[in-house]
Amino acid sequence: MKFLALMVVLIFASALRASADISSLISQDMFNEMLKHRSDSNCAGKFYTYDAFIAAANSFGAFGTTGDDTTRKREIAAFLAQTSHETTGGWATAPDGPYAWGYCYVQEQGNPGDYCVPNQQWPCAPGKKYFGRGPIQISYNYNYGPAGEAIKADILNDPDLVAKDPTISFKTGLWFWMTPQSPKPSSHDVITGQWKPSAEDTAAGRVPGYGVITNIINGGIECGKGSNPQVEDRIGFYKRYCDILKVSYGDNLDCYNQRPFA
CATH class of the missing domain: 1.10.530.10 (Lysozyme)
Structure with a gap:
């Protein structure tokens, strides 16, 4: 009986992992x-x-x-x-x-601007541009800031990470999707x-x-x-x-x- 119970638990755990x-x-x-x-x-x-x-x-x-x-x-x-x-x-x-x-x-086409607007909470880093990058083409410092905080990547100070690291890139799109x-x-x-x-x-x-x-x-x-x-x-x-x-x-x-x- 103990073996049967263990098997049931393992099957259930496997099903949960698959669904997740x-x-x-x-x-x-x-x-x-x-x-x-x-x-x-x-x-x-x-x-x-x-x-x-x-x-x-x-x-x-x-x-x-x-x-x-x-x-x-x-x-x-x-x-x-x-x-x-x-x-x-x-x-x-x-x-x-x-x-x-x-x-x-991966990046916004053409000749995009810096997409930097005054924002006390999410100030632009010197010399950085916040044009569209990644799947959702995340733009503006006020989006890079909270997105980076949520996914634990400092893309406010280094926005180019969104175009260099594919996992971070997808995470910015999913952050926008889920928030x-x-x-x-x-x-x-x-x-x-x-x-x-x-x-x-x-x-x-x-x-x-x-x-x-x-x-x-x-x-x-x-x-x-x-x-x-x-x-x-x-x-x-x-x-x-x-x-x-x-x-x-x-x-x-x-x-x-x-x-x-x-």
């Missing part, structure tokens, strides 16, 4: 298929490794482990889709389609069904679904303006990744008729 590790839902082969051209000669996305993604995800215990398998897979698809849009190197007639070109870029910034809920709470719209949200057309995540990330530019290419691109990535993960999309994928958060 998203590698049970997304394999390296799936990851590579999703981000199919990240290592293309015109991209810098070889930087983004599967191992770094899994390590970063496991440091945020609730990511990809909340809810049933459908919910968990949708969260993985939604995170990779939104960040793929932020880092895309795709175009309409790209090989394998535009949604096979996520995670092409509510009032009046916005966290993207995690939205995709896992934990966010309940207030009366104000309902009046603004903000309903549970993937579309609200777009509103959280860039609603002021993309939402409440009818159909537009940016939102369509975010949805295109999401649908492709859901298909690879063999999970349904859910409802309310766009934010065309949603007012941005204040």
